Amino acid sequence: MSVARLSTENNNSKPKRARIEASLVLGFSADDKIRTIQPHDNALVVTLRIKGYDVKRVLVDQGNPVEIMYPDLYKELNLKPENLTAYDSPLVSFEGKTVTPRGQIRLPIQTSSDVVEVDFIVVNAYSLYTAIVAKPWLHALETVSSTLYQKVKYPSNGQVKEIVGNQSMARQGIVVAILHRPNAESSASTERNL
Template sequence: MPKGEESPHSRGPHAPTSPVRAMINYIYEGPLDDEYSSIKKRQRLLRAATVREHVSSIRPGLANGSIHPIDETIVFPALDPSRVLQPHRDALILTIGVRDYDMKRILIDPGSSADLLQVAVIKRMGFEPSSLENPRKTLFGFNGSSTTSLGDIILSVHAGPVILNVLFSVVEDLSPFNAILGHTWLHGMKAIPSTYHQRVSFITQDGQINLYGSQLAARQCYQITREAGPSADREHSSKEANVSDQ
């Protein structure tokens, strides 16, 4: 691997050694057998209060001890045909560390002003929607349609050696994506995405870091969206532009 390049799963030379991380692949909802259990309900409320207190103590931005991205010239060399299939129209889909998980199917969307997360993902992480702050925020799409988020949550996003605390708006469904990272995350990382090169690149004091996308995942997501029909396409587009409070 050329000097300065980084695979999606590596953590850079200064990242501490961590235990084996769980993988979030594709999230979908299922029935809740304990929906009417009063004991389970009290446990969920207790966890929600604990999580709310924890989340309130975290602020968006670089995490303590994280390596800082810097402003330097980012270079995109000629395409490597062994890494990127050409010609292609693929979206940029990454696997990135979110909290204690390696999360697949994250769409990089420079046109989105909001960083979005599917509600089933936070449930997999042990959070409850009742622990979210700022509920009922309206998300507007470029076509004028809108949807209401369930609330906000701040989670650490690990991209190479850089750890950024990201404010996510949680929504009911981003199928087929687990998350969408927009220009707020890109600006915090001082990163440049390229769908053509199928990578996101940024620079630290140790050199340029490249996070590579998966064309296979992009094509799987496209196929899922296509099979879901036009209504799903309209719903996805409504979540990718601007954010305002009700």
């Protein structure tokens, strides 16, 4: 979708002519839901190319102020402790626990022909995801993302490009989270007794 803006050229030697400039509009329509399972409440989980590797189970989190990398991805990318720079601020996990980061590392994320470098905070904690991309990446790429439509859209070379979420991967993550919870059985039996 594009919006046309009219402007007139002010040139005394030529008659005035209207010039049309196209601006990209990033948004969603009913067509964007076509290949999604509706209704749903899935997280937006995508595959991104990080440091030259296709990385699955990356959570797109609009509310998070920093990009996060978990141990499995850190190992798979063959990163070493000497690759990290200091990062001293503690973080709060999904469970509400304080997590001390191991450090941070700047890595490229490639989408189509666009490359954005971001600082990942490396944490040694369990996660369903291999990484979380957040506001710094979303803003640098000038994206609009939607969990409802399961897409990330961004402008690139005069076009609107998109990254499509993987609902199956998001749903598998929910099952893994329930099975991983240490007190899942005790809370389920407590609910039955109420």
